[in-house]
Amino acid sequence: MLRVLNANKSFGGIKAVNRFSMDLKDSLITGLVGPNGSGKTTLFHLITGFYEPDSGEVYFDDQPIHGLPAHKISQKGLVRNFQHSRVLPFLTVRDNLLASCPHQLGEKILPVFFLPSKIRAQEAKNSQKADEVLNMLKLDHLADQPAGRLSYGQQKLLELGRVLMADPRLILLDEPTAGVNPSLTRQIVELIRELTQKGVRFFMVEHNMPLVAELCPRLLVMDAGELIFDGSPKEAMKDPKVVEAYLGKDPGAARGR
Numbered sequence: 022m023l024r025v026l027n028a029n030k031s032f033g034g035i036k037a038v039n040r041f042s043m044d045l046k047d048s049l050i051t052g053l054v055g056p057n058g059s060g061k062t063t064l065f066h067l068i069t070g071f072y073e074p075d076s077g078e079v080y081f082d083d084q085p086i087h088g089l090p091a092h093k094i095s096q097k098g099l100v101r102n103f104q105h106s107r108v109l110p111f112l113t114v115r116d117n118l119l120a121s122c123p124h125q126l127g128e129k130i131l132p133v134f135f136l137p138s139k140i141r142a143q144e145a146k147n148s149q150k151a152d153e154v155l156n157m158l159k160l161d162h163l164a165d166q167p168a169g170r171l172s173y174g175q176q177k178l179l180e181l182g183r184v185l186m187a188d189p190r191l192i193l194l195d196e197p198t199a200g201v202n203p204s205l206t207r208q209i210v211e212l213i214r215e216l217t218q219k220g221v222r223f224f225m226v227e228h229n230m231p232l233v234a235e236l237c238p239r240l241l242v243m244d245a246g247e248l249i250f251d252g253s254p255k256e257a258m259k260d261p262k263v264v265e266a267y268l269g270k271d272p273g274a275a276r277g278r
């Protein structure tokens with residue numbers, strides 16, 4: 022589904038992503054972990070068109086997407102959230118969802134005059150979709166509240182809802198449960214599982230290892246911009262390269278500190 026071939030991205034002398042290749046194939050939920058600064062967010066930026074790779078290729082459903090702008094990539098069904106929530110605090114929860122709908126005819130001048138019935142039909146469809154997403158998020162009762170009044174965890178949930186409005190097939194999630202309380206974390210986990218049943222695939226950065234072990238049958242580990250491990254979370258815990266990336270060359274000494 023998503024393939025990255027020998028991708029590179031440097032900032033000055035820092036190789037943030039270094040000769041990185043991976044193939045998600047049809048994995049339902051793939052985790053991505055690595056120490057701070059190992060290049061996870063930069064890789065997400067490269068895949069979703071927020072950065073152009075210095076070199077290398079990215080394919081989604083066998084179509085090249087490297088070099089495409091972010092909105093073109095999301096139109097193909099590859100959509101992401103952000104590490105820090107980007108909900109629009111003064112808009113209501115429902116309007117946050119509606120504002121995320123792609124290709125809104127009503128935003129253009131000519132269709133407003135010449136295609137009013139088409140615009141009405143599209144608005145009705147978007148509104149129905151927003152209702153479905155509100156229901157999935159269990160945020161129906163807060164639909165008319167300004168998003169800024171939601172708790173941090175609810176805002177992260179709404180952020181995921183905004184992603185869902187684009188009818189994604191693959192979602193890149195950057196720390197979806199960071200800073201979220203345990204019961205909302207459970208809700209996000211259940212939502213991710215429910216969405217996989219509907220055919221949505223996930224590639225997610227998550228620092229909470231027990232959660233990664235629970236959710237992700239497959240785990241990729243990055244260190245210094247490179248892919249150093251691809252396998253199950255259980256195997257990762259025992260892999261010498263992974264242990265070294267997290268604890269340094271002398272894990273015994275590091276544990277003792």
Ligand SMILES: Nc1ncnc2c1ncn2[C@@H]1O[C@H](COP(=O)(O)OP(=O)(O)OP(=O)(O)O)[C@@H](O)[C@H]1O
Pocket residue numbers: 032035036037055056057058059060061062063064
């Ligand atoms: N826009 C930028 N300009 C300069 N350096 C950058 C930029 N973005 C990232 N870097 C550097 O690239 C490296 C990889 O950063 P990145 O944010 O991708 O890592 P990360 O694994 O997502 O880290 P974290 O887990 O802390 O979010 C780091 O050394 C970082 O300082």
